[in-house]
Amino acid sequence: MEIILWIGFYFLTFYAFLPALISRIFGFRVFMRGKSKTEIALTFDDGPDPEYTPKLLDLLKQQGAKATFFVVGENAERNPEIISRIHEEGHILGIHNYVHHSNWLMRPRTVKRQIHRTSDVIKKITGSRPMYYRPPWGIVNVFDYANLGYLQIVLWTSLFSDWRKKIGPDKLYRRMRQKLKPGQVFLLHDCGSTFGADRDAPANTISALERILDDGRQLGYRFVGIDEMIEITERAKKKKNSDHRTARKSTMKSSEGEEAAVPRIGPLKKVIVSLWMAYEKIFHVVFRLRPVGSGHFFNYRIRRYSGPPLDLQGDQTLRSGDRIMEIHFENQMLFDLGMNSKSTLQIGIRIIREMEKALPEMARELAVAPNGDQVRALYGVSMIHRGSESLGYKTFELPRGLFAWTTNIYLRVLMRVIHPAGNQRVREKADSLNPRMLIMPRDILLTWANDDRAKRRPVRERATKSDAAKPSNQGAETQELVSHFEEGSIGKLV
Template sequence: MEIILWIGFYFLTFYAFLPALVSRLFGFRVFMKGVSDTDIALTFDDGPDPEYTPKLLDLLKKHGAKATFFVVGENAERHPELISRIHAEGHILGIHNYLHHSNWLMRPSTVQKHIRTTSEAIKRITGTRAMYYRPPWGILNVFDFRNIGYLQIVLWSSLFNDWKKRVGAEKLYKRMRKKLKPGQVFLLHDCGTTLGADREAPANTIAALARILDDGRELGYRFVGIDDLIAVTERAKKNRKVSGDIRMQEETGKPRDGAEGDVRASIGWLKKAVVAGWMLYEKAFHVVFRLRPVGSGHFFNYRIRKYTGAKLDLRDGETLRPGDLIMEIHFENQMLFDLGMKAKTTLQIGIRIIREMQNALPDMAKELSTAPNGDRVKALFGISMIHRGAESLGFDTVELPKGLFAWTTKQYLKFLMRVIHPAGKDRVRGKDDTMHPRMLVMHREMLLSWADESSPRKRKREKERKAVAHGEPNANASTEEPLGTLV
């Protein structure tokens, strides 16, 4: 059951939660809002509908407005005459899956099939391939960023709950009027037959939109297809960048590329997005699995649980069996990230982690006397990429048995490596064949010896700590890539 929960947590985080977070909050690989002085993009989902789409097209034609229709492939095949009319009148056709199903509930290959089938239907009817894609409910999975290929993912900057009839045309108009500004991408609906929608709701949308089109004309705004708004936005951003480079050169006498600074400490928006998602994940993990801090909690947290793996024979003749209680150790993600950003090399990170583990082991030993069921804990336990030097601290290192859990753990640790390592992306690519998760296991008596001031280990530990404090690697540890990331 424990392994099932872990796998489920990994799956939801990396397949669904993080992609949705990164795309919605940070706009990674998606277009959500434009930069323009006059242009607004109207987008319509779920159609075409034989009753409401013709009325909407009549309204748009009357006002000389252009829009983008993200069509459901099944509806497109049922009403090819409406697809032809949308195309003929200069509007943009996009893909909204073949059926209105969430990408979270489908395999990557199924999502691709939905997109391909809808794309082929549009091309068969219009002779033109669709270039834009909006997933139902705006929900992406981790494979969408890579597998969608040539398609531009389009989300939105404003939506108005117009799929519900009870909102009414007047309230809908007021909501839209508040958001009527250049650069906006409005999400509206010309079909009310999908799950959760009301069949008659598009009538309110059309009534409110008629007033919005009048207001927009009076304000000097244009209603354009998503292709035009994207093009205008790209030009505006390019002009801003050029202007910024010129201004910096005038003020400093140096071009932007000549600016000095700590390159390691300055991270791009994408990495900031990933780190933000990572921190949210950690908070959720702490709540779900009830982690407790070790000492100050700056570096390590733990939980006590039953061991569920195969029997392990440890040093000194001790054995860890399924059902034995273990103290499972986890790094504090914020400190791990800060450490990675400050370190110049992998070796520095590894030395610091060894030192912090040495410092924390006495506190971990003391936790056994205060934690619930601490008196029954059989061993200290963690999962790590190959952590050279751990044996010198008293750990046994054991490779995870091959299987789904080992694979998901490796993917998670590779993700952490990309985030915290000064050259994480290159490290993962260059050393992928050597990056295998291992269990680090320390028997209870070995752990308790770290809290025993009279133990010979205490004297050895003081010698090792002084060496590490002076920047010397542990004499018993390899200096080749000693970084190991505990989950």
């Protein structure tokens, strides 16, 4: 059952949910919001409709407004004269698939065929192919980024549920009026024949839009096609970047000799980080992770171990089917830790301290966690190869297979994300970056539950005891652990 959950989880996450989330939150590979002083973009989906689209075109012509029509291919094929009119009157034509189906429910090849077929229909009518694409419901899948590189994906800033007739023109107008600002990309509909829409809902849209166009003209706004909005936005971005470069040069000259600030992350890294954070949130929900203490650094779940037998200590053996407490690092805190640290050494020291702080809380969680009384060991996967024994862990090689391979890739991506010089570390230390299982037997974990035990920063604190021989060895052990971080191992319990 868990295998089925994993397959479904990965499919929904990486094929469907995350691409849509990243596009919507970060605007990755999509145009969503303009940067303009007076312009607003009107966009209409699902048409053309033989009754309502001509009425809408009459209104736009009367008001001197331009718009963008993301048309459904089969509707365009049935109404070529309307497509021709849209083009001749200076509006922009875009693609909205050949049929109004979600990209999440279609294979990448099917989506590609839908788009090409619609493009062919529009070219046959107008003589030119469209450059813009809006997927139905704004939903993209992971392959759309690669397959649709020649098209600009366009989303929106505001939609108003205008496909529902019961809203009425007055309420629809008030909703639109609240969003009437420069840079907005309005999503409206000129056809009510798609699934979930009301057939005559576009009548309300046209009525409300007439008042909006009047208001916009009085405010000095212009209603433009998406092509002009994108062009204006690109000019604004170039000017802003130019101003930033000038300001940066000035700052560098005035602060010559001072230590450089932590570099800002680039667009690609932002995408990776956002995917990583979204993945974590979904994983937490699907597999019901629980927080350790405040949950700022660690989460856990109780599950059954499914690997080969592992000899722990004495005659203890962890076998497949035994329950384990699986620890997961909180990604947001790990990222903040990496971005606010100047070196791997600082990251390593902080991780060591946080693990020591959390171990008593992990031990106490066994008393309240479901099936906690059956847990045989604390379990995690990390790139820390040495030094974890000082906390009570025993390390084991990951068994070769799909899990080890994917974990290795994930942890290397992680290092690139959180490490100040992650790319260089991965290139230089590739051979030594091999994740291992870290296992702490239950009886050792339970000793951490005793607050009277001198264990916080155990190596350093025990150095104050009367036995002078131990502090030297343990101090060396701590130095070995810290040095290991410096040698290229960022810990990540997954």
